[in-house]
Amino acid sequence: MLSEFGGSAVARRQLEHLLRASEREAVTIRVIPFKAGGFPGAGQSVVYIESTVPQLDTVELDSTHGPEFIDSEQQLRKYRDQLDAAESVALAPDSSRDFIRTLANDL
Secondary structure, three states: OOOOOOOOHHHHHHHHHHHHOOOOOOOOOOOOOOOHHHOOOOOOOOEEOOOOOOHOOEEEEEOOEEEEEEOHHHHHHHHHHHHHHHHHOOOOHHHHHHHHHHHHHOO
């Protein structure tokens, strides 16, 4: 038997939390619409930690074995390219908030 995980009330609270978080100065939320199609790295959890000293940049990947950290320049370049590709198809921050707000209101 298939059941909803959390239900619409939980989903609405999560979306409202994202909206509140998006109002913080240090937070930018960008939605990638399904119509954008696939792109490299889609579905992968990536945290790119950018330093004022580029040699200290690090990528954290979540895996079934725990977090993995990547810091080689060649690999970092690949993840920068992936994030640039995602950003190029994402909605602008204001449009992303409108999209999230509409989803929350529709629940």
